[in-house]
Amino acid sequence: MFGKLKASLGIGAAKVDTVLDSMSVFQGETLTGTVHIKGGDVEQQIDAINLKLCTEVKVESDESTSYQDFIIGKLQAVQPFVIQPNETKQVPFEFRLNDETPITALNVLKNLCHVWVETTLDIDFAIDPKDRDFVEVKPLPVVSKVLSAIGQAGFAMVKADVEKGHLRGGNFSSKSGCYQEIEFRSNGFINRKEIEVSFILDGNLVHCLAEVDRSFSMRGDQYVSFSLAKDASDSEIHSVVNRILSI
Structure with a gap:
């Protein structure tokens, strides 16, 4: 006893x-x-x-x-x-x-994931x-290529964390109750820009929502959402990344 x-x-x-x-x-x-x-x-x-x-x-x-x-x-x-x-x-x-499991293997200055x-x-x-x-x-290869393309355009990956809540893109939404944000920042002062990207897997697709914040812009935060196949070509990846960078 x-x-x-x-x-x-x-x-x-x-x-x-x-x-x-x-x-x-x-x-x-x-x-x-x-x-x-x-x-x-x-x-x-x-x-x-x-x-x-x-x-x-x-x-x-x-x-x-x-x-x-x-x-x-x-x-x-x-x-x-x-x-x-x-x-x-x-x-x-x-x-x-x-x-919707967060990516933890990231070359980022502040990784909270x-x-x-x-x-x-x-x-x-x-x-x-x-x-x-x-x-x-x-990250899956297609996700890694998106992140690399943003970095090669002159943006540093500065922070990654997981937020409580739901993510909603043009034709997709998260379900788990949390979502990851990976933050990039350009080095300029006058033309400083911040980009936050989030990814959701869905079968053979990877959905992405990007939030772009340009300092001193009167337009406020801008959003771009897109979906890529897991085996998307490099040209398809660069096309959607250019949409983000063009804001």
Whole structure:
């Protein structure tokens, strides 16, 4: 009885460790790995193994700006089971990234984009053991080419973060409740221009919304939205980037 009481407080309880087959994936790919569970000092009922794909989002109000963890995908790995003292179990899993998972592998001055898998053992009347594993999310080639083309036009990638809310373009909208913004800035003072781009995967398409802010312009922020096939040609990519740059 005393052992079960200690386990409920997390002392001598089961432990969890998730091992990913790869810590680096492209947008839209599937994470694979194994959840390793080690029994504690007493028998325990595991009601579920819950995996959550998480990021950190910026929440703005009139008074302040704060950051909070945000779940963009969930997976329940197994049905309830009992793990005996010191017993070990391995549970393999596959977890496809949400299409709106932020890109983290960016050559940017201030990168506030983080993605991780959080694993929790669901145990009644006990502190749930947890494990957190960070993941590098790389841009698809078509996205990388868009970012490179903007950079080659004289813009520096200065900041990337994830905003809470929804993104709406001409013929698409986000669904997850958050969206990434990647900010570029030109070096000029009089002709200073800022460009923020956001991407959404949709099957074989990549949607993009670009917001352009030109200092000292009377027109205010301007928006350009477009969609590219994942295998878009270089000429198609340069055509849509030129639309952004022409504002």
